[in-house]
Amino acid sequence: MVATSITRSAEIPDRLRIERCRSLPNLGPRLLFFSGGSALNGISRALKSYTFNSAHLITPFDSGGSSQVLRQAFDMPAVGDLRSRLMALADETTLGQPDIYRLFHHRLPADVPPAELAEEFASLLQGAHPYIRAIAQPMRGLILSNLRAFARNKPGDFDLAHASIGNLIIAGGYMLNDHALEPVLFLMSKMVEVRGTVRAVVDANLHVGADLSDGRRVIGQRQLTGKEEPPIDSPIARLFLSDGTRELPPGDVRLPKRNRKLIEQADLICYPPGSLYTSVIANLLPAGAGNAVALREVPKVYVPSLGHDPECPGMRLTDQVDALLSALRRDAGNDCPAERLITMVLTDAAALDAGAAVEIAERHGVPCIPVDLCAPDAADVYDPERLCDALVSLS
Template sequence: MSNLLISRSADIPDPLRVARARSLPNLGPRLLFLSGGSALNDIARRLKLYSHNSMHLITPFDSGGSSQVLRQAFDMPAVGDLRSRLMALADETELGQPDIFRLFSYRFPKDADEAAQEEEFRALLSGEHHLMRAITQPMRRLILAQLRAFAEHRPHGFDLARASTGNLILAGGYLTHDRALEPVLFLMSKMVDVRGTVRAIVDDNLGLGAELQDGQIVLGQRDLTGKELAPITAPIRQLFLTRNGQRLPAASVLLPKRNRRLIERADLICYPPGSLYTSVLANLLPAGAGRAIAARNVPKIYLPSLGHDPECLGMTLPDQVAALLACLRADAGEDCPAEALLNAVICDAGAIPLEQRQAVEARFSLPCLPLALTRSEHPDRYDPDPLCETLISLI
């Protein structure tokens, strides 16, 4: 597979493959992304032009923001990143469901007083809020059923400031469907005509933890990302899953069969940009993930983040590749060859120094392909169009 990618690199993007995908996106390839957070949303939004069959396995381990408020209230997985990816993949044309999209994307004001927040919430529940009135029946009735389930179970003192309406509806659906995410994710996907598949990597209320190289143990995704709190002070040695703050044995959390089947159907597997540990490697922690990826003979691409990642303290690109392979081999086996898990690293030509790209090729015998994938005004972010065209061209 690596030699095939190298032979194609001179033809990336491939105009014929790109034109074929854009003409028939409903028949587009099944690109699988293992991600979390919002780093991939702009790319996912553009990907709709090329394929309606992309697949997204998302980490439900977020311990910050409004997702954490819901987790504490209902002992449920984090849904914020799942909702945001559903919205990124929704049909935003007038042929889709723009009124539902606007409702699911709405957030309660941050600075409004409690009385005003509660008044607006009551208007939503009654169906009199302008966002709810805009939705026709029977869809409005279906959405209200989920929102009213949330209201019924809402604990006293629940703060609505900055709460996402879509998250509240997801939480209500989770409670309605016997505390399972998959049914309500499927329902929301249909409501907004999602152009792809979005699932949680596991349907369980788990957390993340990490052992640092200085022996320190850090618990919680929010405490690791360095975005809401101070960044970690030593490199990460090992990432692990937790339940109620207690470390779980590696084999105790299984990759669900439905997600293993997504991997088995993928035409390309992508480890995309985002926080390396809490967004990408977190998806590889359930038992069976590494083995399922190793068994699939398709292109497997790592797209490193171009901006600063506080989780990658002191790490070069070869170090990041090593961390990715180590996490995969923890499940696939230490003797699993690198090319069974990763076929190429693709990055922007101007973002990664030449010596680091050469070190990846020398250390892992994997191609590191430097392409023109950013705009001059945003050198720390991938330009969605050439990136989508590159991935399409590799299939």
């Protein structure tokens, strides 16, 4: 049976459920997000008022900015998006939290003489920097231990210009924990009392690659996002994981059991706004991800970006749903019904293309649910509280 193309739900927002979650966020729903980049950080900050139990599987495949410098120096996964999500979910009421937040977001200057750059970095290592001194023990000692581990292991020609201190601290923890991300992410979550769970979808130093519709192949996230390189001018036909030079067979990279368990326990699964391919679909590439989603019988909500996505040239909402389903079915099987992978498309009422909604319903049986979700002063941005209201209502 074909679902109604546009479904208006009287239960969104469900004010009773919203107020219950706000009064007891420690008992809030387990919302799981396949995410990356910064698009969800504002929403994550708002989400802390509703639940302390959200889970965020983050792509560690960023190949641009300061994350790329660390990847090249230490053969490690990208950590910038993980750091920013940890900070977005940190408990802002904890004593000393603003000081930690300030340190983790601090970047070394990019336009000063090398001697001045080295001097500031040395003051951090010595614990003399005001941002370090402001942090109480024992947390200060833990941070310094990680930062000094980074300093001991960094190459002599490592470029500290514009380096994120938070990224350097995570990199040092990575060295101290036998080149594993999970222990340092766990420790940092405890440091800043993260209201949720933040994990890399896989703990591996890999890249995303894409076959474009015009036959070209590109490897590296920075080649696709349109931020550091010119935007692509041909739609992405297929995304894959790579070691940096070649495509890896699908079974070579598997979703860790601990992350599969997060999916198995989720009350709602969300494919959130952000770069469709490098922030969302990239998380679905490890073997086991699509099947885990298909087996979990909970709402599975696609929230498309409202603004322009440079990764989707010429793509309508219908094409984006097709791309998401195609990625999930690579693991779940081509015969997996669409409703086991996406149960609804949730978007702002004013932004919804009625023709696309009809096409999605006819092709996949997936309804589109229009709700007033955009920010009052920006038609291309979701209002964090309105979107959280909707997701909590559906969970």
